[in-house]
Amino acid sequence: MEYCPKQVLALSEGFNRKGYHPPEVLKHGECVNCNLCEMICPDFAIFCVPADAAEAAAEGGLN
Numbered sequence: 001m002e003y004c005p006k007q008v009l010a011l012s013e014g015f016n017r018k019g020y021h022p023p024e025v026l027k028h029g030e031c032v033n034c035n036l037c038e039m040i041c042p043d044f045a046i047f048c049v050p051a052d053a054a055e056a057a058a059e060g061g062l063n
């Protein structure tokens, strides 16, 4: 969250199963897919997927 050049991520108010406040996307559509958050996350908890691949997966897969 701290290093995102577009301030896309924010700390969520809810807890995950491990008791952490996970990051959530605050500014939909502003991610430039630089992958910095994925590279810098110490827990490898974030991964970036291009929007078209994410939409294809949501619609039933990348066949």
Ligand code: SF4
Binding pocket: 003, 004, 005, 006, 007, 008, 009, 030, 031, 032, 033, 034, 035, 036, 037, 038, 048
């Ligand atoms: S890939 Fe991560 S660091 Fe880069 S703009 Fe998107 S959310 Fe921010």
